[in-house]
Amino acid sequence: YIPPETLEQLPESLLARAGIDPVVISQFLYTRQGEVLLQRLGEVIQSGSGRSGFYGLRAALILAAADEEGLTLLNLLRKFPTPEMRLDLLRAVEMAEELQGLVDRSNKAISGVMNLAEQQAQAEFDLLPENPLELDGAGSLSWEKRSFRLKDNLRKTLKDPKGRYVDVDLYLPERSSTQPSPTIVISHGLGSDRGTFAYLAEPLASHGFAVVVPQHPGSDARQLESLLIGVAREVTEPIEFVDRPLDVTFVLDELERLSTQNPYFTGKLDLKRVGILGQSFGGYTSLALAGAPINFAQLDTDCAREEESWNVSIFLQCRARDLPREEYPLRDDRIVAAIAINPIDSAVLGRQSLSQIKIPIAVIAGGVDTVAPALEEQIRPFTWLTAPERYLILMQTGTHFSTLAESEDAEGVKIEYPPEVIGPNPALAQRYTKAIGLAFFETHLTGRSEFEPYLSAAYIRTIAQEPIPMGLLRFLDAIQLESLLR
Template identity: 50%
Template sequence: MRQLTDSLHKSFNWVGILLGISLLTTMGSTFPARSAERVQVSLDILERTISVNSLEAYAKRGVVNNDLAPYIQYIRPQQQEQLRRILLKRLEVRPIAVSQFFNTPQAEILLRRLGQVIQTESGEYGSQAIQQALISAANDPEGITLLNVLRKFPASGVRIDLARGLQLADDLSKVIEQTNKAIAAVNEQATTLAVNQTSVQIAALPNLRQPGYFTVNKQTRQFQDWRRNRSFTADIYLPIPEGIKQQSTAAPVIVISHGLGSDRETFAYLAQHLASFGLAVAVLEHPGSNAQQLQNLFEGKAEEVAPPYEFINRPLDVKFLLDELERLSQTDILYQGRLNAQQVGVIGQSFGAYTALALAGAQINFNSLKQDCAAINNTWNLSLLLQCRALILPNYNYNLQDYRVKAAIAINPIGSSVFGKDGLNNINIPVALVAGTADTVAPALPEQIKPFTWLNNPNRYLLIMNNGTHFSTLAESQSTVPLPSPVIGPDPALARDYIKAWSVAFFKFYVANDPEYKAYLTPSYIRYLSQEPLPLSLVRSLSEAELQLALERPSPELIISPNRN
């Protein structure tokens, strides 16, 4: 009985997690208008039944009925409270958003996985029933809670396959353990380098988190690429020299590429900051994968979050923008002599980081992509749900690199499969990968740490933001979907300060060719910059063999928990 109740407790946590993920699911056929009366929990040959009424009485009033009592007595008080929260936790999602997300290709994969654990009473996969329950709950005043979804399940009973659920949970635990080992190894190496490094007095260096000496002029322009029938908007931030900081040459150009479902405003803070240090900055908005595309999905005007051709269009957007900036620097009085579009840096986040890496020379690797996507039903790397959409593209060699790009920063990049090892090997310019240890969208181990070991060029950097999430560095925007604070993670203002300081140093050294900024690109400076609750680590080398040795070590005692996200 104790083993069964322990498994039951784990399953409630598991179901809560899966139901949260299942918002990205797909519509299916409908069921008769029924609602679940009981939850049947199965573990091998053992089966136990709890009525939904009992779960509701316990969650809402703390009443323990007879069919629930045998389980509750083995659960600690703290766990009991957690169970009640899981049952009543409401996901704040609009009904139309739920319905439209159910139409996305990525959703079908997630729902199929969830259906392996939550089934109909007869033991059939419950994916279609889960769809209808979620839609019904979303339209109910009580909203999407685990308890309400169970209520809306279109059958008299819900069967939870604990054996399969616990197997999936065990698989996830192994993934987390491997990630913790890798992060511990990087942190350990970074600490050793920082302690042993001899350099200038770090405390005496100017504070790059503070604005520079240039005033900034912002211009918003529309661009039309007639060849691709594609128009987009870009904000251009021009540094205005003052006093002794006169700038006699044209400013290098930094391009910022936003992530999926985002817009120009999310990195406006970074553009303003970089321009204050004498760098011209262009922040473009990618149609087809921006906040408007997400809104179109909600309204039924789009079929998915991003069409597969966005893997090609995004880098081509930047190429076209650079062409236009070169033209403006020769023909427009406002920009004449003030832009050096031959000396370019690119920084992007998530899908924007993919964009930056493609422009830096990474090539789409269809062989790697096919191999990884064949096992997509068994992965915990959610970014593959987007990466695998690139398989829709015609299989030939796309020329996405731009030789005007001299350095690139990729924040929370996706690309482990769409580029693979061979694709990333083609990058020959300075590149920095920024990872968050609590990133559950583009997890640090498969998407940043392993890909870092595949880079061959000597000027490579891996910056780890411990406890950072996929959204830590993003600023709020009026047009993007608001995110709850646990998803954003702790102290986003600190995370943005880190990115401001790192980006200034990286681009001033590698794009503006200013040697004064080399001292900032060191483990010792990063250690000096580092603060709780987002401690930083920086390494410049990590081989595949070294990473494999780290993964084979016993688990570290101190674990950076991914559950902070």
């Protein structure tokens, strides 16, 4: 039985056009991530003989996108290369039930974390300052931004035979003190660039921090453009799981060298104690530099079931499985405090690696993140952390893109995400990020204990507002999490 309202919507659904360039969809469908998606769809949409619709779907999607009518569901059916097509409704129902089960567990975890955070907040309200500071605004210092390119001659590849070039933005505060500025690194995510978090770098500089923002050339906006125009064949290469942390270490090394050779840098940067903040792939980068090594054993376990996973980030994490099997010393002892926003870490790092982090660590999750799901990539991994100073911050209605701002200096492809993908009020999520970042780094990088109350469930509760409720936990173990999921 099909409800009348569904029948009324059917013609519109069949003719709804997805404005996707045929070259773009062709390139994506030949990546590992695209092929996994086709395999899943091919279990439901089959050829007339009952075989997987993998190849037929790929051909139909590309042909429909190139057709004048465009990529619509009706045109996709027309372009399917076999005279007959089968739909495995039983498998479709099974998949729907799998997804619903995951959604239910995720909702229980998110609701449970928010409830625990509320309980913690109620117990802490008396500890808040009488006149709390507004941490999401600019500080009193002027600052200067300098952009430059560094070349790492030690990392030469077929792709970069002359070495790896790393573009850097440096935000330097104009301090009256002769003391060097505490330094923070910001690591962008896949497909972003060094302008994505300019909204965060600028106020941090105005509060006295030197902010270093490298652009990771193998996983930035230009890399995504290379994929879409056919120059690159993968979203990113496996070596990026090594090169990203090495980019940060290389830039810090170069800044140390410049501090001894260039008067502009001399005495400006404290590079002995450095903080780092990263988002998504940059969140992984932060965790790796904080002391979590690549975990090949966990990758082998999780990636054996890669094609069965609904966790989109697993497709990227499993690329690390193709790295040569050796130890990669990615930890940088100069990193003494780290924030990971929407990190991807469950397979590439896992419990064994995350438990090795000993420095203060904050994990920020979005409750409706469909790329790096909060339960699998942040909430459960948080239970694996053993660092004494650890924080789980949950933006209940935050997405994978809530904390990302449009880059004014965008290079390469510019992707327009629809509002439902970005989520509600990203400006509010970015205000949260500024407040959390300042409180965390003032506390754990500069050692200013007066900022500790701002890293509390009570403070987070006071600044949280609709449409993005937010909560903070200092502790959550596996037993507590399992009880939330019952």
